[in-house]
Amino acid sequence: MNILTEKHNGKTILSLKEERLDAHNSAELKDRILKVLEDGSHHLILDLAQVRFIDSSGLGALLSGYKNAGVRSSSFVLAGLQPRVQSMFELTRLHRVFEIYPSLQEALADD
Numbered sequence: 381m382n383i384l385t386e387k388h389n390g391k392t393i394l395s396l397k398e399e400r401l402d403a404h405n406s407a408e409l410k411d412r413i414l415k416v417l418e419d420g421s422h423h424l425i426l427d428l429a430q431v432r433f434i435d436s437s438g439l440g441a442l443l444s445g446y447k448n449a450g451v452r453s454s455s456f457v458l459a460g461l462q463p464r465v466q467s468m469f470e471l472t473r474l475h476r477v478f479e480i481y482p483s484l485q486e487a488l489a490d491d
Contacts, residue, residue, distance in 0.1 A: 381405040383412055388488055392421040395484075401431050401438030409438075413445035422454045427484045429460030434468050446478060455479075459487040 382397035394412065398405060416424060426442070428434075442458070449456035457479040461469065469475040481487035 381408040381412075383409065385412075385416065391423040391425055391488060392416055393425045393427055393484065393488075395427040395429075396431050399430060400433045401428070401441070402433065402435040403437040406437040406441035410441040410444050413441070414448055417445075417448050417452050417454055422452075424449060424454060424456050425484065425487045426456075426458050427460050427487075428458055428465060429462070429484065431465055432462050434465050439468065439472060439474060442478070443474075457481060457487050459484045 384393075384395040384397060386393045386395070394409075394416065396409070401409065413424070413426075424445070426445070431438075446456045459481040460483055461480060466475070466480075469478070469480070481490065
């Protein structure tokens, strides 16, 4: 899985450079999120702007990251959801669980 990791003003950004987040790559994302949190990141932003499809495995990986961030008192936000991905969050009511920003720039601007 192609994931770009960047730091910006104390926030860690994981940008997924994949069109799909599914059973084939969700475990790798879950591991990467856990590693970033274990390394001490307290503000994690997942940029999903390039993800055009997500399945239950992908949602599970994001939920795992959210839970692990909460245990560590870290923030965990999502940014840049494509319409099809946003629909999955609304269908599963997960848009009520996650803090979701329309773009990475808006997530970075929020303190």
